[in-house]
Amino acid sequence: MNLLVTGGAGFIGTNFVRYIMNRRPGWAVTVLDKLTYAGRRENLSEFEGSPGYRFIQGDICDPEAVREAMDGCSGVVNFAAETHVDRSIDDPSSFVKTDVEGVRVLLEEFRKEDSRKMFLQISTDEVYGSVENGRSGEGDPLCPRSPYSASKAGGELLAMSYFTTFGVPVTVTRASNNYGPYQYPEKLIPLFITNAFEAEKLPLYGDGGNMRDWLFVDDHCSALVAVLERGRPGHIYNVGDGQELTNTEVTTAIIEATGADGNLVRHVEDRLGHDRRYAVDISKLQRELGWKPETDFATGISATVNWYRENSRWWKSIKSGEFREYYRKMYSEKLENSERIR
Numbered sequence: 001m002n003l004l005v006t007g008g009a010g011f012i013g014t015n016f017v018r019y020i021m022n023r024r025p026g027w028a029v030t031v032l033d034k035l036t037y038a039g040r041r042e043n044l045s046e047f048e049g050s051p052g053y054r055f056i057q058g059d060i061c062d063p064e065a066v067r068e069a070m071d072g073c074s075g076v077v078n079f080a081a082e083t084h085v086d087r088s089i090d091d092p093s094s095f096v097k098t099d100v101e102g103v104r105v106l107l108e109e110f111r112k113e114d115s116r117k118m119f120l121q122i123s124t125d126e127v128y129g130s131v132e133n134g135r136s137g138e139g140d141p142l143c144p145r146s147p148y149s150a151s152k153a154g155g156e157l158l159a160m161s162y163f164t165t166f167g168v169p170v171t172v173t174r175a176s177n178n179y180g181p182y183q184y185p186e187k188l189i190p191l192f193i194t195n196a197f198e199a200e201k202l203p204l205y206g207d208g209g210n211m212r213d214w215l216f217v218d219d220h221c222s223a224l225v226a227v228l229e230r231g232r233p234g235h236i237y238n239v240g241d242g243q244e245l246t247n248t249e250v251t252t253a254i255i256e257a258t259g260a261d262g263n264l265v266r267h268v269e270d271r272l273g274h275d276r277r278y279a280v281d282i283s284k285l286q287r288e289l290g291w292k293p294e295t296d297f298a299t300g301i302s303a304t305v306n307w308y309r310e311n312s313r314w315w316k317s318i319k320s321g322e323f324r325e326y327y328r329k330m331y332s333e334k335l336e337n338s339e340r341i342r
């Protein structure tokens with residue numbers, strides 16, 4: 001397999017490239033990444049100069065960059081996206097551009113070669129919208145409710161339309177919330193871990209009762225390899241773990257694992273349109289591809305906290321840069337108005 005991994009310098013992409021380089025030594029990997037605020041080339045510096053590894057800085061919306069990067073590739077895994085729901089509420093434009101138009105540019109280049117094997121579009125369980133009861137199956141209607149999830153739904157629908165219309169071998173995965181090393185500290189788990197280390201407040205949205213299904217990133221990577229090797233074109237696979245937790249439960253686990261003071265928690269004004277719960281039915285992936293997740297939340301959160309403890313240079317350099325202005329804009333008013341709960 002000669003893979004193009006777009007967005008390979010982001011959180012899941014970094015873990016996925018490392019997973020492939022270590023466990024599929026015969027595969028070649030080209031990373032195409034724009035290096036937005038969320039991407040870091042140095043995450044993968046250990047592979048620079050390795051046979052079969054190539055890094056190209058470029059935008060998936062740029063046909064020239066995509067042509068160069070896809071040359072000789074038999075498969076594409078498209079991680080490249082704008083990914084943070086709060087940023088999509090603040091300004092959706094880059095989400096529509098990258099998460100929809102970028103997918104079109106990739107698909108147009110991909111379909112020029114008939115011999116290519118798989119275009120794997122990485123989507124999200126957020127396309128189902130908030131699920132009050134039960135679990136979303138792959139055939140359920142889509143009901144995205146944020147600019148982020150609407151853009152991701154647009155991207156995956158466009159990808160599937162290339163399967164139907166042009167016979168392009170597209171497969172889509174819809175994963176639940178990932179956590180683990182190298183996650184940019186804007187997302188709940190790395191934000192709260194790093195804030196806890198710095199004795200900063202932990203801004204919990206609303207009543208803290210929103211539920212997510214937490215998937216350790218290596219388990220997501222093993223699912224994606226199973227899909228690349230045995231998944232069927234034209235099919236959609238949910239990926240999740242069934243480890244449903246409220247945000248309050250996640251916060252408590254982080255406080256315990258970091259040893260932080262529980263008084264740091266603040267209930268702040270809720271996210272606009274905040275989806276209450278996501279939960280996916282993963283029986284198709286288990287039944288058809290024999291995949292199962294291996295990391296329970298207690299083990300995964302402890303490994304994640306340890307990684308952030310041991311890699312403080314990584315996240316401190318992020319938090320001391322433009323992130324400061326982002327944090328001030330998104331949180332200072334919320335925190336000023338917050339109610340102290342403990």
Ligand code: NAD
Nearest residue numbers: 007009010011012034035036038039059060080081177178
């Ligand atoms: P991330 O924000 O950490 O990384 C995104 C990467 O894409 C960055 O390296 C960034 O530089 C790159 N990128 C952004 N715009 C680009 C463009 N126009 N051209 C090229 N590169 C570009 O994201 P992540 O959390 O690793 O998510 C990766 C993928 O998985 C996304 O498609 C996301 O929607 C999906 N997903 C994420 C989760 C999760 O919990 N993190 C769950 C389900 C699905």
Ligand code: DAU
Nearest residue numbers: 083084085124125126176177186187188203204205210247
């Ligand atoms: O479900 C998959 C999705 O998971 C991915 O597609 C997205 O790319 C990824 O960002 C993630 O989306 P969420 O919005 O669920 O993740 P986030 O970490 O932003 O928030 C998780 C929960 O924590 C959510 O209910 C909002 C809450 N939260 C988040 C932040 C950043 C807080 O309470 N406080 C916060 O400061």
